Amino acid sequence: MTIIEINARADGGHALQSQSGRRECWLDGYIAVPAHLEAAVWACCGYCDLDIQDGTLVGITAKEVPVVPEPDPEPTADERVSALEEALAQTDETAITLYEAQAEQETINASQDEALLEIYEMLGG
Incomplete structure (x- = not known):
């Protein structure tokens, strides 16, 4: 049935x-x-x-049966290598940006530490 x-x-x-x-x-x-x-x-x-x-x-x-679209073809080896190279380049850029941000934060932290030390000394510490 x-x-x-x-x-x-x-x-x-x-x-x-x-x-x-x-x-x-x-x-x-x-x-x-x-x-x-x-x-x-x-x-x-x-x-x-x-x-x-x-x-x-x-x-x-x-009714008409909808046509199922063909799946996208698998990328070629060259296309996969290009995609990996692009991802690696983006990863490198991200790592550089994070390194620079960390260095800037360390400078900010050092300035804050100096300011706090000056305040401490002004208070007689």
Whole structure:
């Protein structure tokens, strides 16, 4: 037996499930597909409009199955090397920036230490 999801997904398709030995719908939100419509719902991969009358699926109107885009091709070895070199260059720039920021912070800390020491001495410490 085949069942089909009553409400279409965002892409317009309805989920399909099939189990042998079943005689009635076993999932909420699904409806049994009559034997004479099974081939049609599978042929359109669930991309169809459902004609439901009195709680029974009586017909479908097939819709175009969306084309699944081809996955992006794997990058070539040269592309991977270039990407790694770029990432390494960015990492180097980040390390330099952090080193410079640390040196600047050390200068600030030293100035603050001197100011605190002067205040301490002014207070008689």
